Amino acid sequence: MSRLSRTHWAAITAVVLALLFAGAATMASAGGSDDSTSRTPPADSADAGFARDMSVHHQQAVEMSFVVRDRTRDDEVRRLAYDIANTQANQRGMMLGWLDLWGLPKLSADSEPMAWMGEEHAHGSGHGGHAGSPAGDGALMPGMATRADLDRLGKASGKQAEIEYLQLMIIHHNGGISMAEGCAKRCTVGPEKALAEGMVAAQRSEVELMVDLLHKRGAEVRTS
Template sequence: MEKPASKTILIVCGVLVLAVAAFLLFGRGGTPGDTSPEAGFARDMATHHAQAVDMAFVIRDKGPAKEISSLAFDIINTQSNQRGMFLGWLQQWGLTQATDQKPMAWMSGHGHGGTATAANGATPGVMPGMATPQQLTQLKQAQGRQAEVLFLQLMIRHHEGGVQMAEGLLKLSTRPEVVGMAQKIIQGQSGEIKFMTELLKLRGAQPYPSILKPQ
């Protein structure tokens, strides 16, 4: 039978371990730490959104069909606002916008980042759905229907990557404002994926193979 003193020591040790773990995960004051899923999500999603906004500006300036112009306008406004929130969180948490960590390191061991095997063929250390420099050049050079189709294909893939990242965050965090934003991204971008797929069909084209897991 354990002595009361021994039990007290075990309890104190357990509390200390939990306190250290909480400090490493969230940092001082209960805010997310530099390597936390919340900080990684905010940084990576800010970069991810920035590319979507850039692509939306490119297609908007080409004078596309009204429905694509409206879609581009919505993406520019929604994702610019959300990006501002991500950067605002980092400032509020006392964290830098830039980091030495590789993209998606916050999901290491969860299908992305580090040396983990990425899900659905995604490249470890690379944010899912991002357009390559070559694809961005093609979009800038394309005109007319070709530009509309390429934009829709690239943006569907981009949105799928955003949904993938948001779903990953939900598995790793319970912080209300971050979880709420991830849920908004999943709902909003899933709806836009369906809409853009319909716009492609009207143009006799199909999306790229999906990078999302079947539901």
């Protein structure tokens, strides 16, 4: 099976898991069961912080994917962009749904992005490409593209747009993997931990594919 096919299956699996988890959360809330999803975690918990921050992180991936879809006619990249947009939009909707279920705000003015990762984020914030970029340039969380990055992607077309997208999305995914690994360690809500673990596996698979697609276009992975 090709890596592209594996990525398609990873994306489909992630969406199915997201829908299953969302269904479990709804049933738990309606039925008053002991499932951990029905219990409200503290607003400053890893569970709430991950749901808020990863929702923002996912939204940027969806936006970049829609940009490149309109800037190239390459079937491989357009298909990958669709998979990423579809999967992450579904996961984002589920995480925002959990915040609604818990009665917690989707944005918190009382805490900095990634505060739920504690010292681990503080120690790693200078590594991994855009993770240490100044907030003033638009990079608020690990791997997120800056405004300058997004402007450059929006102005590119054809092969150059493909390269820009793949380079940015590899950095973006690596940042997302770090965040999901943090939730897998710290989150206490069972379905959310499972979703985070699924994100790690699926995004690692997509990173492998994107590295291959970059090499096919004579380009290399960027670190910043």
